[in-house]
Amino acid sequence: MPITYLDGPRLKDSVIAGAQRLIQMQEHLNNINVFPVPDGDTGTNMALTMRSVAEGALNCKDASVHAVSVALADSALMGARGNSGAILAQFFQGLSEGLNGKTRADMGGFASAVNVAAKLSREAIAEPREGTILTVIHDWAEYIHARWEKVADFPTLIHDSLNAATESLNRTPEKLKVLAKAGVVDAGAQGFVHLLEGILHFMQSGKIERIARGILSFGNVKAKVEEAPEDITFQYCTQAFVVGKDIDRQTLKNRLRELGDSMIVAGSNERVRIHIHTNEPDTVFAIASEYGELINSKKDDMRGQHTRAHHDPAAQTVAIITDSSCDLPGDDFIRYNVRMVPVVVAFGNKSYIDKVTITDRDFYQQLAASTVNPTTSQPAPGDFKEVYLDAAQNHREALAIILSGSLSGTLQAAQLAAQTVHNDVNIRVLDSKNVCVALGLIVREAAEAAESGASLAEVEKRAEWAIKNVRLVFMVEGVEALMRSGRVSRLRGGMARMLNLKPILTINTEGKAQVLAKAFSSRQARKKLVEIVKKEARGKRNLRFMVAHANAPETAAFLAGQLRKHFELRDVPITSVSPALGVHAGPGAAAIAFLGE
Template identity: 30%
Template sequence: MLRDMVISGANNIEQYKEPVNELNVFPVPDGDTGTNMSLTMSSAGAELQRVADKNAGEVAKITASATLKGARGNSGVILSLLFRGFAKGLADCEEIDGVTLAEALGHGVAAAYKAVMKPTEGTILTVARVSAEKAQEVAAQDNDPLKVFERLVEVAKEVLAETPEMLPVLKQAGVVDSGGRGLIYIYEGMLSVLRDGVIIKAKAPQENAQKANFASFDSADIRFAYCTEFIIHKEHSNKVRNPEALRQFLESNGDSVVFAEDDDIIKVHVHSNKPGRMLQEALKYGYLTNMKIENMIEQLAEKASEMQSDERVVAAPEKPIGFVAVSAGEGITSVLRDLMVDEVVFGGQTMNPSTEDILKAVDKTPAECVFVLPNNKNIIMAAEMAQKIEKDKRIVVLPTKTMPEGISAMLAFDESLSVEENEQNMREAIKGVKTGLVTYAVRDSVTDGKKIKQGEIIGLHGGHIGAVTKSIEKTALELVKQMVDESASFMTIFYGADVKAEDAERLHELLTKRCGDRLEVTLVPGGQPVYYYIISVE
């Protein structure tokens, strides 16, 4: 039943992830709390779909492990911690009564609060804590787990309604806390099973497709190793040549022949050990296009490896320090690569990578110690979770909140220094960077005393909205005016995927004229989504 409860909770948050996303406080396009919580829970749901004949404690442990690996964003990490503490509270439990359930919920809250350095009330933490406390009060009077859980959900809703009074930013925006709302959707999905025996269905249910066990195949069974495909464009002068002769040649020198023709072309597929000979014979009938040759023995090895993907492969250390960085945009990724970043994890605003994504990148990095640069405030907690559960390599998480901070940190790296010395220098470099972000408003809002209408262009600096106009260029210029002071020496402008190169060059010229006598201005095609411009001032 606990297994089904978690699956139902995962399905329910998937159903309602967009309404949770819409509760985002700021009008910037970063409303991904619902998505992060859904992806975190779906990791557990997928894992539990394969589980049978496990007791409650074992189910809770599987859930905790899966949510931790799949945790995305701060909300996803906190959710995983709630389940981690919950699992510890149910260790060695075959079944759960009301008291055990309430105590385990309390363990979950304690684990989440312990991991968050500065807990903020009026968030998912408050909703989880107060509802768990009330559940324990019910359990002391009545040991029925259904009544305990019903009270948990009831109180969670009451606390959620009060969150705007606890956090002024929520009240100003006229919303309740998004993480708390997401938690209630999960609780409601779980309650559906406990109370009614009904698993809430996934939004788009799919049958579990059977997968071949490629690990059980032997490459020696592959008689013809090369899968060869091509198209012959018939030469009309060769129409006297009978294509049937080519079919017979293919079948006598290979297998799995697919041969289709019309007046102008012949489409060929064949498995053979001499693909060059197949192509050479085909050339007698016309010129070739769309040629593809694949080694099926290699493909089998890759498939078998994928089937065993749960077995981690950790790169042997070849150097003392390596780097993993999160990046969105080909240009920014190229800069990070040039600065000797070993592995780049794709992600950023609205697309937070999971703890497992970060761990896999760390595993691939051939270094004794791996520095991780999250480059987004909502990815730092996932990186810190990776740091806690990684056993084979030492991880140092640098708290980079923006791409420019990550780049500045990399510029401060000195391979002749120790891990500790580099960490100190790179942290200092982060402090010397100012980051400006130019994006658009996804909704009407009143933020930082500014009335903002949907579609307007907004500039963010230091976590606050510094400029609002109807023009990308004007917003960028106003933002730079606020960011540049006498201490500034360098400015880098990364322009995004939605900005034309000529528009970016015009902004570069304007800023060079305005600031060129005081600082060096550089333009870089960042290619990032979401933000028209990312502006770095050092």
């Protein structure tokens, strides 16, 4: 049946699919990053921005296309990173303005909305340059506006306009000499084209999934850039998010103009995202704070980023791969370019891709409303093979660190897949003998080693050290989920329910769950959990902690607060457990993982 209109759910799913495609191509975008500064982070910044957009989309339950577009715009503005991320934020802001008041949009309404989006994207830039993402957005929007009446449906319109955007992308080196010299197209523009590729894939297939490797043809393309950090005039990529009332964006733009270049002031009269390359980041923050509350701000040293990106073409030769039972703050997956193979979560006949098409919030809402118990299924060897081959595009070697083999068959699937790709990439597969944030700490340890340029043997050695030394202690609020998944027998589970027991568990050296203690109330369980961690972490140096929870943010905040106070820590990261783990742990579960020397 032809798709002749966009409603909220269609727009939401299309953008999520586009975000998945862009995130998949993050590393390639980093490799071709030349303009405005060759600091090798365009892919990371666009991926972080679109991850925020995708989360906003997933959490929006409204069916109107305008409400979804507002959620996209708000999430993009909050999560925008870097030059291209700020432009994307203004693009979504314009799209929401163009769709204002619409429950659904036909192709004519969509054409008008993308024209508004293209116009506002350009207006946000102090000194717009041709041959960048702005050019491709403009050419794409112009094509849609000129052709929408001549096509039958949205898939055809997106297909044909993608071709126009790709042609515009291929012309970017003609418009920016720095691109021609480096032998690449503009990275931001390429990212926008990848976004459209994901949208088209969803329009044609109706599925949100990793796009097959068959259409990837970039290999190890990397911009030809000499290491010359001294050529970067303005050292700091400075970003700020301001919330206020009646913010005069033009006046703000004029005040910041003399402080640097690559300036973008995006957003509305109540919320503004600022991006500028400058040598005076503190002055930027001071001016921004005059217009409202400074919600977050950051400055990145682009000279340092440039040196790390270009001093050694093979600096990070080892790719890091894991599965979705690995819990890390979402930005860490992108920051360290960790590839993830997702588990499938199902409610009856309805299946979801863990951490991709279902968020933790969605999962617990469905769990409360559903009459069907959720289940999980491990990734197939083919799922791992696809990710391995994707890694082979830019890496000679890879390390896969997988959920405990004693808890799941996922490890076996990863090992089988590794045997099929040995001619493409050298893959080592490690049994983490753990799960959740403990697996997260192991993966982050390996990723930091890989980022530093360590060899596969060195990264593997560091991961093995982390596997031996990491500790996970967790509590569950009830045993019902453990009984459903077969982790606890009906007899023992029935007794625990009768006594209102709150088990406190760990993962032992064999990678199996083991009961450490029992409590008779949630409050007592939290206190016992903290005391166990204090005792076991005593005497260790350089401690790293992480807290996870299953729809229990107050419990997580309590645990993190206790850790900060006792160990005199500035921060303890908190993250949600994956929906797949939530199936087995149940609502109210919470965990502490720590790693020390």
